Amino acid sequence: MHVTEGAKLYQINMNQIKLANNKQFKCGVEQTIFESAKSAGVHLEHSCLAARCSSCKARVISGSVASIHDENILTAKEKADGYILTCNSKPLTDIVLDIEDLDGLTLIPAKTIPSKIDSVEKLTEDIVKLILRLPPNADFKFSAGQYVNLIYNGIKRSYSIANHRLVDNKLTFFIKNYTNGLMSDYFFNHAKPNDLLRMEGPLGTFFYRETKKQNIVFLATGTGIAPIKAILDDFQENASDAQLQNMKVTILWGGRAINDIFWAPKYSRLNFKFSQVISKPKLYKGEEKIYIQDHLLDMDLDWHDTVVYACGSNAMIQDSFNKLTNTGLDKNSFYSDAFVVSN
Ligand SMILES: Cc1cc2nc3c(=O)[nH]c(=O)nc-3n(C[C@H](O)[C@H](O)[C@H](O)COP(=O)(O)OP(=O)(O)OC[C@H]3O[C@@H](n4cnc5c(N)ncnc54)[C@H](O)[C@@H]3O)c2cc1C
Structure with a gap:
C-alpha cells in the first residue's frame, strides 16, 4: 500500500493475516497481530497483553514473525512447533494462523472511569475483599469473568471482577497480598473508604462460551x-x-x-x-x-x-x-x- 503525505511518498508494508476460519485482516510491520486484528474489528482471545500469559497463543501454519519481548511463557516444544503470542508478534511476511476469532461474541469496549473504595475487608491473613463504588452515571458493562486494571498513585495492576453484574453500582474483588508488592502494600496497609482509584476495563476474554459439551x-x-x-x-x-x-x-x-x-x-x-x-x-x-x-x-x-x-x-x-x-x-x-x- 502507498500513502502520500504532503510531497512525500511512504511505502507501508502490510501483511495479510489469515485465521483458521478464513477471517483475514491486514497488519503493518510495526503493529502486533493482536492490535491489527482489533483495529480490523477481529477479536482474538487474550488476557494480559504483555507476553506474560499464553491466552493469545497461536500456531503459525505459514509465514514468519518477529517477537517484541522474549516469549518465556512458551515452552521450547511450543516454540519449536511454531507457537507465538499474537500480542507480542509483528509479521515479517503474510501469515496463516491455526486460531479462530471470537466470531459472534461481542467484546464490550474498555473505558477508564473513576471509582471510590466502598470497603476493604480482610478475608484471610493475606486476602482482602475490596468493594469499589462507581459513579451513578458510569454505565459500566462487562461480561462475567472479565478483569479490570486498577490505577492508584501511578501503579496499575489487573484484578478480576468477582461479581457477574453491578450490585448497587459496586464491584467486588478478591486481592492477595504479594510480598513487597506495591499495590499489595496499598490495599493491605493504607486503603480506606472513599479513596479514589481509576479503573480501566472491562478487559480479557475469560468469559463463558455456549457449548454442546456436558x-x-x-x-x-x-x-x-x-x-x-x-x-x-x-x-x-x-x-x-x-x-x-x-x-x-x-x-x-x-x-x-x-x-x-x-x-x-x-x-x-x-x-x-x-x-x-x-x-x-x-x-x-x-x-x-x-x-x-x-x-x-x-x-x-x-x-x-x-x-x-x-x-x-x-x-x-x-x-x-x-x-x-x-x-x-x-x-x-x-x-x-x-x-x-x-x-
Ligand atoms: C488478568 C489478570 C488478573 C488478575 N487478577 C487478580 C485478582 O483478581 N486478584 C489478585 O490478587 N491478583 C490478580 N492479578 C495479579 C495482580 O495484577 C498483581 O500482579 C498482584 O496483585 C501483585 O501486584 P503488586 O503491586 O502487589 O506486586 P508487585 O509490586 O507488582 O510485585 C511484587 C513482587 O511480587 C511478585 N508478583 C507480582 N505479581 C505476581 C503474580 N501475579 N504472581 C506471582 N508473583 C507476583 C513480583 O515478581 C515481585 O517480586 C491478576 C493479574 C492478571 C494479569
Missing part, C-alpha cells in the same frame, strides 16, 4: 476463584433451565492452607461438585504438596465431552492444559486467565 470444569488457585465465582453467579441468576438441564459443573479450588479458603459455592440451580485442594503439606494429611492439577486425571469425566475454565497460577494452568489435552480434552475447549505479574 461437563464444565472450573479450576482455580487462590484469588483465581474470583472470575469463576462471577461466571457461576451468572449461571445461577441468568441461565435458562434448558441451558442448565444437562450441564454438570465441577469446581476444583486450590489453596495453600485451609485458612486460604474464603468462599463456598451455594447454587441451588446448578448440578455441581466442589472440591478444595490444600497444598501445604503439614496441614494436609498427605506428605507431599498436592495441587489441583494432580487430581485432574482421577476425575471420572469424559474429557472429550468437557470444557475447562482455569484461572490463577500460571503453573497450574500450563500443567492442567498439558495433562488434559493429552487425555482427550480438545485444546480449543480450554480457556484460561493466568494471574501473572501485571504491567
Whole structure:
C-alpha cells in the first residue's frame, strides 16, 4: 500500500493475516497481530497483553514473525512447533494462523472511569475483599469473568471482577497480598473508604462460551476463584433451565492452607461438585504438596465431552492444559486467565 503525505511518498508494508476460519485482516510491520486484528474489528482471545500469559497463543501454519519481548511463557516444544503470542508478534511476511476469532461474541469496549473504595475487608491473613463504588452515571458493562486494571498513585495492576453484574453500582474483588508488592502494600496497609482509584476495563476474554459439551470444569488457585465465582453467579441468576438441564459443573479450588479458603459455592440451580485442594503439606494429611492439577486425571469425566475454565497460577494452568489435552480434552475447549505479574 502507498500513502502520500504532503510531497512525500511512504511505502507501508502490510501483511495479510489469515485465521483458521478464513477471517483475514491486514497488519503493518510495526503493529502486533493482536492490535491489527482489533483495529480490523477481529477479536482474538487474550488476557494480559504483555507476553506474560499464553491466552493469545497461536500456531503459525505459514509465514514468519518477529517477537517484541522474549516469549518465556512458551515452552521450547511450543516454540519449536511454531507457537507465538499474537500480542507480542509483528509479521515479517503474510501469515496463516491455526486460531479462530471470537466470531459472534461481542467484546464490550474498555473505558477508564473513576471509582471510590466502598470497603476493604480482610478475608484471610493475606486476602482482602475490596468493594469499589462507581459513579451513578458510569454505565459500566462487562461480561462475567472479565478483569479490570486498577490505577492508584501511578501503579496499575489487573484484578478480576468477582461479581457477574453491578450490585448497587459496586464491584467486588478478591486481592492477595504479594510480598513487597506495591499495590499489595496499598490495599493491605493504607486503603480506606472513599479513596479514589481509576479503573480501566472491562478487559480479557475469560468469559463463558455456549457449548454442546456436558461437563464444565472450573479450576482455580487462590484469588483465581474470583472470575469463576462471577461466571457461576451468572449461571445461577441468568441461565435458562434448558441451558442448565444437562450441564454438570465441577469446581476444583486450590489453596495453600485451609485458612486460604474464603468462599463456598451455594447454587441451588446448578448440578455441581466442589472440591478444595490444600497444598501445604503439614496441614494436609498427605506428605507431599498436592495441587489441583494432580487430581485432574482421577476425575471420572469424559474429557472429550468437557470444557475447562482455569484461572490463577500460571503453573497450574500450563500443567492442567498439558495433562488434559493429552487425555482427550480438545485444546480449543480450554480457556484460561493466568494471574501473572501485571504491567
Ligand atoms: C488478568 C489478570 C488478573 C488478575 N487478577 C487478580 C485478582 O483478581 N486478584 C489478585 O490478587 N491478583 C490478580 N492479578 C495479579 C495482580 O495484577 C498483581 O500482579 C498482584 O496483585 C501483585 O501486584 P503488586 O503491586 O502487589 O506486586 P508487585 O509490586 O507488582 O510485585 C511484587 C513482587 O511480587 C511478585 N508478583 C507480582 N505479581 C505476581 C503474580 N501475579 N504472581 C506471582 N508473583 C507476583 C513480583 O515478581 C515481585 O517480586 C491478576 C493479574 C492478571 C494479569
